[in-house]
Amino acid sequence: MLEITPALQIDERELQIDFIRASGPGGQNVNKVATAVQLRFDVRAASLPDEVKERLKHLAGKRLTSEGILLIEAKRFRTQEQNRADALQRFVELVRQSLVKPKARRKTKPTQAAKEKRIKEKKRRAEIKKIRQSMDW
Numbered sequence: 001m002l003e004i005t006p007a008l009q010i011d012e013r014e015l016q017i018d019f020i021r022a023s024g025p026g027g028q029n030v031n032k033v034a035t036a037v038q039l040r041f042d043v044r045a046a047s048l049p050d051e052v053k054e055r056l057k058h059l060a061g062k063r064l065t066s067e068g069i070l071l072i073e074a075k076r077f078r079t080q081e082q083n084r085a086d087a088l089q090r091f092v093e094l095v096r097q098s099l100v101k102p103k104a105r106r107k108t109k110p111t112q113a114a115k116e117k118r119i120k121e122k123k124r125r126a127e128i129k130k131i132r133q134s135m136d137w
Helices: 028-032 050-063 080-099 112-132
Strands: 002-005 008-010 015-020 036-042 069-074
Touching (some): 008 080, 036 080
Antiparallel strands (some): 002 008, 036 069
């Protein structure tokens, strides 16, 4: 079980971890060894509350495929173990962020003083621009 919070754990069987070859510089090591990690998590079939799934889909952005699979690639390090730990850490952090309910926005109206200040500033700018205009003698 992968612990997200003390109250929420995700079964590691819901995660699919594949090792792939990393791209970029690194000599023969890059060509021979599959050190990069690709973590897949099916958000639709996850054992998470529906509202958390929706927030997770929103937070995932481009990392979410059209089939609803969250894809995290980790290739910062040279070893599989470090990249696997990095991918899991990033996944846990993303799920933790999706657990936080966003604060509801309350509509507000500008105060009377703010309206008057805005109009006063607009008039002042208009006067400055009027002075700058060329006169037709």
